[in-house]
Amino acid sequence: MQAWRVRENGEPGEVMRREETGPPVPGPGQVLLKVRATGLNFPDALLCRGQYQVRPPLPFTPGVEICAETEDGRRVLATPALPYGGLAGYTVADEAGLFSAPDALDDAEAAALHIGYQTGWFGLHRRAGLRAGETLLVHAAAGGVGSAAVQLGKAAGATVIGVVGGADKAAVARELGCDIVVDRRSEDVVAAVKEATGGRGADVIYDPVGGAAYQQSAKLVAFEGRIVVVGFASGTVPAPALNHALVKNYSILGLHWGLYAVKDPAAVRSCHDTLTELAAKGLIKPYVSERVPFADAADAVQRIADGTTTGRVVVLPEGVRA
Incomplete structure (x- = not known):
């Protein structure tokens, strides 16, 4: 599979490299997920710089928010388990941390909802x-x-x-x-x-x-x-x-x-139910300003780091047209 990997800390546009690698192997309590869309966040830039509160071991793949598909076909939202971030064909996440993707949102919008x-x-x-x-x-x-x-x-x-x-x-x-x-x-x-x-x-x-x-x-x-x-x-x-x-x-x-995921996970799940209801009523809808091809992910993370984007920028998997 294709994955964007960081082997040394620095500016995203300089340290993110596209590589061919095998899919990750889920650990205890984790599931393998096929990535359908990856919502980019400012923490992705901080991860590249080595300035985030979590510092995964090098090399790692950025991408802390995804809409994905489980092996049994469910469409879900997840926070990937670093160092296997969402800017890849496949990732892994804790099964207990999966949330159903709202039917009212497409893959890119759903990938921009959770965080x-x-x-x-x-x-x-x-x-x-x-x-x-x-x-x-x-x-x-x-x-x-x-x-x-x-x-x-x-x-x-x-x-x-x-x-x-x-x-x-x-x-x-x-x-x-x-x-x-x-x-x-x-x-x-x-x-x-x-x-x-x-x-x-x-x-x-x-x-x-x-x-x-x-x-x-x-x-x-x-x-x-x-x-x-x-x-x-x-x-x-x-x-x-x-x-x-x-x-x-x-x-x-x-x-x-x-x-809250550590101290009160039930509150996080209750919030997701509320957000799903608001999306179904049309009261919220992530503003996805860009649907970026996988090949342009490093440039997109750099632009988020530079503060030049609006709304949410979402990267689509290899082979999916923007």
């Missing part, structure tokens, strides 16, 4: 307790993580403000359903959001960016608001001023979604 929407749902509902009628601000609203939060916020009945970087991403944010879009490249984010909210700010702020975006969040969070820290795509981990949180009465909430 982003689970992260969004746990962040907005389990951690922040988002309520109908509240205002939700989403940083990087046109990106893979942000686009899921936008749709989930709208499904929950919130007014959604999307912060993006560039006119093309602003157009995507509007298409996703943002009520208000702020382009950080041409607008003062703090001034624009305060004007849009009558000076009140946002009840919930969803931040996968960190850095300067977090500093804006602290200025824009409403009384008794909640800032959900999802990640640091900017590369800068902010140092919150806790005295500011005290005097303004807001909460800073961390979200490590992967920890």
Whole structure:
């Protein structure tokens, strides 16, 4: 089979190599899966760089999210067991971690559902307790993580403000359903959001960016608001001023979604059932901006690392046309 492999850490476009190799052999409790589509994520870039919290042994195959087919013909969603990632013809995953792919979504859309929407749902509902009628601000609203939060916020009945970087991403944010879009490249984010909210700010702020975006969040969070820290795509981990949180009465909430698979796997499965229902009703649908041929996977991961993509980029297996 064909597989993309990383033999040394570095930039994805430089260290990902396409190789011919045999299919992996499942270990105890694992199953062999035929990959139908691989949803790319920022962690794939971090894995290549050796900067992710999980560091698989070299060589490894990136691809942490897939839609796949079991040997008995079931269409499933899975998180491959590294070092055998999803950018290959076959991979392996823990049988206990398989989820039925929603009938309402095709393979590429299904491959883009699990991580982003689970992260969004746990962040907005389990951690922040988002309520109908509240205002939700989403940083990087046109990106893979942000686009899921936008749709989930709208499904929950919130007014959604999307912060993006560039006119093309602003157009995507509007298409996703943002009520208000702020382009950080041409607008003062703090001034624009305060004007849009009558000076009140946002009840919930969803931040996968960190850095300067977090500093804006602290200025824009409403009384008794909640800032959900999802990640640091900017590369800068902010140092919150806790005295500011005290005097303004807001909460800073961390979200490590992967920890729920260890601490509360039943909650992850319940969330999947909820997401499947929302997809069936048409309330959520992963925005797949690109369906990339297998041969172009390294370039696609590099573009995600560079922050130039919108929505979700999905790689199709060898022989499947984009």
